[in-house]
Amino acid sequence: MNNPHCASKLPRDFYLCDGLVAAQNLLGKILVHDSPDGLTSGRIVELEAYMGETDKGCHAYGGKRTERTSIMYAQGGHAYVYLIYGMYSCMNIIVNRADIPHCIFLRALEPVDGIGLMMKRRGTDRLKNLCSGPGKLCIAMGIDKSLYGEDLCGDRLWLEDDGFRPEIAKGRRINIDYAGEDALRNWRFAVKGSKFLSAGI
Numbered sequence: 001m002n003n004p005h006c007a008s009k010l011p012r013d014f015y016l017c018d019g020l021v022a023a024q025n026l027l028g029k030i031l032v033h034d035s036p037d038g039l040t041s042g043r044i045v046e047l048e049a050y051m052g053e054t055d056k057g058c059h060a061y062g063g064k065r066t067e068r069t070s071i072m073y074a075q076g077g078h079a080y081v082y083l084i085y086g087m088y089s090c091m092n093i094i095v096n097r098a099d100i101p102h103c104i105f106l107r108a109l110e111p112v113d114g115i116g117l118m119m120k121r122r123g124t125d126r127l128k129n130l131c132s133g134p135g136k137l138c139i140a141m142g143i144d145k146s147l148y149g150e151d152l153c154g155d156r157l158w159l160e161d162d163g164f165r166p167e168i169a170k171g172r173r174i175n176i177d178y179a180g181e182d183a184l185r186n187w188r189f190a191v192k193g194s195k196f197l198s199a200g201i
Contacts (some may be wrong), residue, residue, distance in 0.1 A: 008161050008162060009153070009159070010029065010077075010152070010158070010159045010160060011153070012075075012077050012153050014077075015075075015076030015077035015093070015094070015095045015096075015152070016075065016077075016095070016096065016097055017076070017095065017096065018095075018102065019049045019050065019051050019052070019095055019096060019102030019103065019104065020049050020051070020187065022049070022076070022093075022095035022102070022104055023048070023049035023104050024168055024189055026044055026047060026093065026104055026159070027044055027045070027166055027168060027189050027190070027191060028043060028044060028045075028164045028165060028191060029043070029044050029159045029160065029161055030043050030044070030112060030159060030160045030161075030162060031043075031044060031106070031109060031141065031157075031158075031159055032113070032159070032160060033143060033147075033156070033157050034155065034156055034157075035142045035156075037142060038114055038117045039114050040111075040113055040114030040117055040140065040141050040142060041112045041113040041114065042109030042110055042111050042112050042118075042131050042137065042140070042141065043109060043110040043112055043164070043191075044106060044108075044109055044159075045108050045109060045110050045166075045190060045191040045194040045196050046106075046107040046108035046188070046189070046190040046194070046197045046198055046201070047104050047105060047106050047107055047188070047189055047190075048104070048107060048173045048174070048187055048188045048189070049102070049104055049105075049187040049189070050092070050102065050104070050105060050187075051102055051187070052100060052101045052102050053101060055179070055182055056176075056178070056179035056180055056181075057173060057176040058101070058103070059082075059103075060072050060073075060101035060103075068082055071148065072094060072101035072103055073098065073099050073101050074094055074098060074149070075094075075096075075097055075098040076093075076094055076095040076096050076097065076102075077093075077094065077095075077151065077152045077153050078093075078094040078149055078150065078151055079091060079092070079093065079094070079147050079148065079149065079152060079157055080092040080093070080103055080148065080149075081138070081143060081144065081145050081147050081150075082148070084134075084135070088134070088135030088138070088139075089135065089138040089139075089143055089144045089145060090105065090106075090134040090135065090138060091105075091106045091134070091137070091138055091143050091147075092105050092106065093106070093152065093159075105134065106134060107133065107134055107137075107174070107188070107190075107197075107198045108131055108133065108137060108190075108194075108196055108197050108198045109131035109137045109140075110131070110191075110194060110196040111127060111131055111140070111196075115130070117142075118130050118131070118140035118141070121139050122140050128195055128196055131196065132196055132197060132198050133198040134198070136198075143157070166191040166192065166194075167191070167192040167193070168189055168190070168191070168192060169189070169190045169191070169192040169201045170186040170188065170189055170190075171186055171188045171190070171201040172184060172185065172186060172187075172188060173185070173187055174188065174198075174199060188201060
């Protein structure tokens with residue numbers, strides 16, 4: 001398909017860094033999905049870092065490699081999409097080098113392109129509510145398990161930089177009380193003052 005955004009697409013090297021660095025670098029970047037239904041995009045305004053085999057909140061904790069988590073061990077710049085509650089897709093961005101399973105969990109986007117298509121997919125015309133949660137943003141963007149392992153340096157799903165540099169707010173990750181002391185870490189990052197977040201920070 002025609003790709004009007006390719007000039008500013010993030011290169012592979014962008015993703016090959018530590019998860020906490022990558023999370024803050026990814027904040028404010030634009031996620032683009034060129035689907036058969038049309039192109040949609042949104043600015044990342046909230047995300048969480050998951051720091052691999054020593055992070056009790058991470059799917060790779062303890063070095064457990066399963067069919068679901070195998071993509072976490074790929075080099076950075078791939079999509080990790082999985083289902084929660086058996087029905088809602090969630091998207092993570094794999095970062096760091098191969099065999100270091102760091103990932104960035106997307107929590108909220110500010111809609112940019114294809115807003116009409118997003119509204120149709122979500123069944124709402126409330127702009128602030130379109131992508132204000134992990135499941136919501138995947139529905140609005142047309143992201144599902146068919147994009148598991150997708151190369152973010154390709155022409156189907158990618159990220160781009162338009163020069164926006166946000167002021168960053170930090171807080172605890174959400175819904176990981178099971179992670180003990182790791183649940184207390186301030187590894188959730190958001191664009192300060194954004195009206196499109198999934199929760200306050």
